[in-house]
Amino acid sequence: MTNNLQFDLVSPERQLLSETVEMVVVPGxxxxxGVLVDHxxxxxxxxPGVLVVTREGGAEERIFVRGGFADVTPSGLTVLAEDAVAVxxxxxxxxxxxxxxxxxxxxxxxxxxxxxxxxAHLDALKELQAAA
Amino acid sequence: xxxxxxxxxxxxxxxxxxxxxxxxxxVAAAKLRRAQEAAESARPYAERMEGVLGSLAAxxxxxxxxxxxxxxxxxxxxxxxxxxxxxxxxxxxxxxxIAKMARQTAAELTAQGKTVKILCVGRKGAxxxxxxxxxxxxxxxxxxxxxxxxxxxxxxxxxxxxxMFEDGEFDVATLFYAHFKSVISQVSTAQQIIPAQFDASDxxxxxxxxGAVYDYEPDEEAILADLLPRNVSVQILKGLLENAASExxxxxxxxxxxxxxxxxxxxxxxxxxxxxxxxxxxxxxIEIISGAEAL
Numbered sequence: 099m100t101n102n103l104q105f106d107l108v109s110p111e112r113q114l115l116s117e118t119v120e121m122v123v124v125p126g127x128x129x130x131x132g133v134l135v136d137h138x139x140x141x142x143x144x145x146p147g148v149l150v151v152t153r154e155g156g157a158e159e160r161i162f163v164r165g166g167f168a169d170v171t172p173s174g175l176t177v178l179a180e181d182a183v184a185v186x187x188x189x190x191x192x193x194x195x196x197x198x199x200x201x202x203x204x205x206x207x208x209x210x211x212x213x214x215x216x217x218a219h220l221d222a223l224k225e226l227q228a229a230a
Numbered sequence: 231x232x233x234x235x236x237x238x239x240x241x242x243x244x245x246x247x248x249x250x251x252x253x254x255x256x257v258a259a260a261k262l263r264r265a266q267e268a269a270e271s272a273r274p275y276a277e278r279m280e281g282v283l284g285s286l287a288a289x290x291x292x293x294x295x296x297x298x299x300x301x302x303x304x305x306x307x308x309x310x311x312x313x314x315x316x317x318x319x320x321x322x323x324x325x326x327x328i329a330k331m332a333r334q335t336a337a338e339l340t341a342q343g344k345t346v347k348i349l350c351v352g353r354k355g356a357x358x359x360x361x362x363x364x365x366x367x368x369x370x371x372x373x374x375x376x377x378x379x380x381x382x383x384x385x386x387x388x389x390x391x392x393x394m395f396e397d398g399e400f401d402v403a404t405l406f407y408a409h410f411k412s413v414i415s416q417v418s419t420a421q422q423i424i425p426a427q428f429d430a431s432d433x434x435x436x437x438x439x440x441g442a443v444y445d446y447e448p449d450e451e452a453i454l455a456d457l458l459p460r461n462v463s464v465q466i467l468k469g470l471l472e473n474a475a476s477e478x479x480x481x482x483x484x485x486x487x488x489x490x491x492x493x494x495x496x497x498x499x500x501x502x503x504x505x506x507x508x509x510x511x512x513x514x515x516i517e518i519i520s521g522a523e524a525l
Contacts, residue, residue, distance in 0.1 A: 108278060110381045110467055112271035128447050141282060142447040143456045167457060169282055178278055180381065180460070 103135045104174030105151065107161065109182050115151070122175055123150040124168045133168075133175045140170040146222035148185060149177065160185040162226050188226065197223045234510070237503040241496060248492035254320065255485035262413065262478035268378065269410060269471040276468045283461055284428040285444075286454050297451075299458040302425035303401045308345040310368075310400035311336060312391065312423075314407040314469055315355030316477040317374050322484035324408060324416065324477055329358035331418045332406045336363055347400055351387055351470070368394075379474050384467030391466075392459055395424060407469040408476035414483055416476035423465045426458060 105122050107115040123132045125147025131140075146164040153159070165180035200220040207213035232240075287300055313332045315325045332355070336346045348363055350356035350370045360367070369390060373383055391403060403424035408416040446453055 106274075108275045110272060110275045110384070110464055111268070113274050126447055127452075138445060139443065140445045140447070141286075141453060143453055165460070167282070167453065169278065176278055178275055 101135055102154065103133060103137075106174065106176045107149075107163075107182060108176065108178050110180060114182055117153075119151050119153050120156075121152040122177075123152075124175075124177060125149060125163065126168065133170055136172070137170045137175070139172065141167060143167045144177070144179060146225045148225075149179075149182075162188065164222050164226075183226075193223065193227055197227060232502075232506070234503065234506055237499060237506060241499045241503065244492050244495050244499065248489055248496065251485045251488040251492060255482055255489060258321075258478045258482040258485060262475065262482055264378070265471070265475040265478050266410070269468075269475045272468055272471050276464050279457070279461055279464050280428065283426070283454075283457055286450060286457070287426065287428050289450065297455050297458055299395070299424055299462065300426050300454065303398070306344070306402050308347065308400040308402075309339050310347045310349060310391070310394070310403040310424075312349045312351060312387070312403060312405045312466075313355040313359065314405065314473050315350070315352035315358070316473070317353050317372060319354060320484065321477055321481035322487075324480035324484075325352075325354040325358060327416075327418045328406050328408055329355050331420060332359060333362060335404070335406075335420060336366070349387075349391070352473075368399075379467075379470045381463070381467055384463050384470055387466050387470075388459070388463035391424070392462060400424075405466060405469045407473040408480075410472045410475040410479065413479045416480055421465065421469065423462055426461060 102118040102120060103122065105115065105117060105119045106113065121132055121134050123130055124142070125145050126142040127145050128142070130147070131142070133140075144163055144166050147162070149161045149163050151159045151161065161182055161184050163177065163179035163182045166178040169176045169178070197220065200216060200223050203216040204213060204220055207216050311332050313328060315328050319325065332348070336348065339346050346363075346366050347368045348359060348366045349368055350359065351372070353370075353372045353374060356367070356370045356372075371387055371390065373379065376383060394400060395403070402422065405421045405423050407419055407421070409419040411417050
């Protein structure tokens with residue numbers, strides 16, 4: 099009986115992490131949830147937010163994820179995220195620029211649908227800024 | 231018979247062609263490795279996605295209100311063929327094979343009285359299909375200048391496809407690409423991506439839950455509605471990456487052949503060159519000797 103959780107973080111382009119950790123806190127669509135070993139089977143979509151990985155010994159890593167879902171099975175946790183960036187790697191200047199671009203998109207959006215999309219994009223970026 | 235000078239020129243021109251094909255082969259080999267890595271590292275995501283969707287879809291299919299991306303629009307009148315090919319030629323029959331397959335499918339569907347629309351991804355496929363099926367084109371996307379195919383490119387294609395699907399412009403979408411089997415073997419593949427299809431075998435291979443039941447958050451329908459469009463882009467990404475690897479594999483094989491052929495040609499030309507030179511020397515000698523004898 100191990101006390102550790104098998105955690106895989108996969109983006110469409112590659113596998114980012116695959117290791118055993120103590121706990122992972124995942125930003126679920128309906129709220130954050132923590133996954134420890136032997137969690138009940140569970141599927142949740144993600145909202146843009148920060149995923150916190152706690153390794154053995156308590157070291158934490160914070161990763162920003164966007165778009166995708168988390169799949170908890172008896173064998174471990176798999177997070178499939180369209181975008182995943184370690185919070186420490188975020189480039190603030192670049193982010194500010196992107197937020198500015200996104201705000202302009204919201205202002206320029208021609209239809210309600212496009213505006214909603216742009217707004218969601220902007221919100222995701224702001225979430226990221228808050229995390230950094 | 232060609233003069234010595236002509237032969238010499240031909241030999242040197244074939245030699246420089248050989249140098250080019252050799253270089254192209256080596257470039258393709260280097261690119262192939264990278265493309266292959268990209269295709270392989272994209273696999274886990276696609277597989278997991280398919281696994282989860284497979285089990286979700288199994289419970290949803292047949293129920294009223296199942297999303298159109300899964301259940302279809304209820305008709306199969308209009309088909310969209312997404313033909314993914316390379317941006318460049320000189321890779322053997324790679325582009326031709328994909329185009330051929332798309333052309334056959336288009337002809338079959340038309341014969342059945344269905345409407346066919348074609349979306350070309352990649353310049354070469356568009357060129358190959360334009361003459362015959364140009365009227366059915368509804369769009370062309372090319373990735374000229376894109377160094378490595380990534381999620382952003384797949385997303386671009388997906389947005390276009392999903393946009394058209396929402397507008398009801400087609401009922402069934404099929405993606406044509408070359409499946410990368412090995413360096414020497416690429417198989418042209420047609421994969422139906424809308425409505426999504428899942429092998430029954432995928433469900434059996436789903437994770438062992440040890441008797442427990444999945445909890446869903448939000449509910450199954452909402453998850454499915456969120457994941458299905460993502461699945462389309464993942465499938466397209468997978469196709470594009472496989473295609474990129476196949477292209478380099480095909481180019482490597484084609485250039486290897488070309489290099490070998492050039493080598494054979496050089497050998498033949500060299501033999502002809504030597505024989506001609508010899509003949510000329512003999513002729514000159516005979517002339518000198520017969521001149522001396524005449525004195």
